[in-house]
Amino acid sequence: MKRVLVTGGSGFIGSHVVDALIAREVEPRIFDLRPSPHHPKVDTRLGELTNVGALRQAVKGCDAVIHLAASADVGIVAEDPQGAERTNARGTLAVLEAARGTGMRIIYGSTIWVYGESGEGVLDEESPLGMPAHLYTATKLAGEMYCTSYAELYDVPYTILRFGIPYGPRARPAAVIPIFVNKAMAGDPLTIAGDGLQTRRFVYVEDLADGIVRALDDGAENKIYNLASNETVTIRELAEVVRGTTRNVDIVHTPGRTGDFGGAEISSVRAKDELGWAASTPIEEGVGRYVDWAQSDGQFEPKPETQEIARPAERELTLSGAAVAGLACLVGLILPLLLALRTDDFGQGQIHTIIATTLVGMLAGLAVLPAYGIRVARTGLLAAWSLVALLAFALFPVTRHALELGRPHAGTILLTAIGAGTAMAVAVGVDRVREYREPAGERAG
Helix, strand or coil, X not given: CCEEEEECCCXXXXXXXXXXXXXXXXXXXXXXXXXXXXXXXXXXXXXXXXXXXXXXXXXXXXXXEEXXXXXXXXXXXXXXXHHHHHHHHHHHHHHHHHXXXXXXXXXXXXXXXXXXXXXXXXXXXXXXXXXXXXXHHHHHHHHHHHHHHHHHHHCXXXXXXXXXXXXXXXXXXXCHHHHHHHHHXXXXXXXXXXXXXXXXXXEEHHHHHHHHHHCCCHHHCCEEEEECCCCCXXXXXXXXXXXXXXXXXXXXXXXXXXXXXXXXXXXXXXXHHHHCXXXXXXXXXXXXXXXXXXHHCCCCXXXXXXXXXXXXXXXXXXXXXXXXXXXXXXXXXXXXXXXXXXXXXXXXXXXXXXXHHHHHHHHHHHHHHHHXXXXXXXXXXXXXXXXXXXXXXXXXXXXXXXXXXXXXXXXXXXXXXXXXXXXXXXXHHHHHHHHHCCCHHHCEC
């Protein structure tokens, strides 16, 4: 193997593949929309992926094509389905057409997402594929079908590689690990779509690049390989790894996303047996390497470590948090008061008691919400207010006399519970709406 064309060679995975080819003493050639910032001296051809003429010129003199160029951000795919289909499906068709009649093999970068919800247990390359739930999966599956069709009709050899979720240096900012790391370094909460129990088979990008280059060997012709780690990691576990590597920030859950991949246990045994490949970088080590690279590359400027960031349960009261807390208290106080005023069982002393106990109940309830990811106010401050108020009402008769508080009875306690419960429900509802309206690219997993 003397020369290999890498489509998407300027990108995240492609640039590492170029590194791996050079290390193997194979000459890389890049085909992309832009020059590579990582390999300015490597032979580069610029052009649209669907331009068959440009691709035919690019493949001249090459022994194989590693086809990695794609629209890989699932959020962008959902926003621009036609553009994603043009790049991922028709772009793959153009690469195959450019290679037709040359005898060169296409190494096609697919994804383990094609397994979808195709079954339980360990899935390998012989497992049946379910119907795709996301357009991104559909476009990558279409590329696989084009590869097998061109092999059957036009004798274009292929190797299909189904990648785990790649991560590591040079990753695009919209990927889940860069999002988590950037948020954690800024002291912001990590946002997880759904319950965070969806699983992923991540693969460190340098391990992945090694597997891709190994697939150039003759024994891999017209075969499919999974290139994924043996570690099954939930999004929640990933968030914990990022917190342990960076800062101990909050974790916030938002509504799940339509078409999200629930995860599956993927076997990469065939790649180990036939290519001698296995992912060797544990997730903790890989995330640590990414953080080191991002810091050295100036990807972010971490804010100074503060007590509030290190201890998320004591975050400062923000303007938005104060507004949520204020609205919740207002609604939670008005409701029991209206109910009490419409009932003859409550005198002035009892009305005053309802106001006091409802305020205490609301403050105590709102105090625990940040522990569950609800960004309302600083827990320590609210807890202190609640404790002082409870002690004052319980221990000092002069306080009760000054405020003209009556002795609580069952009705008072019931209205207090209604008010406190209403306040907490309002706080949770407003905060969930606020989180849901964040840009989609900032919600991971």
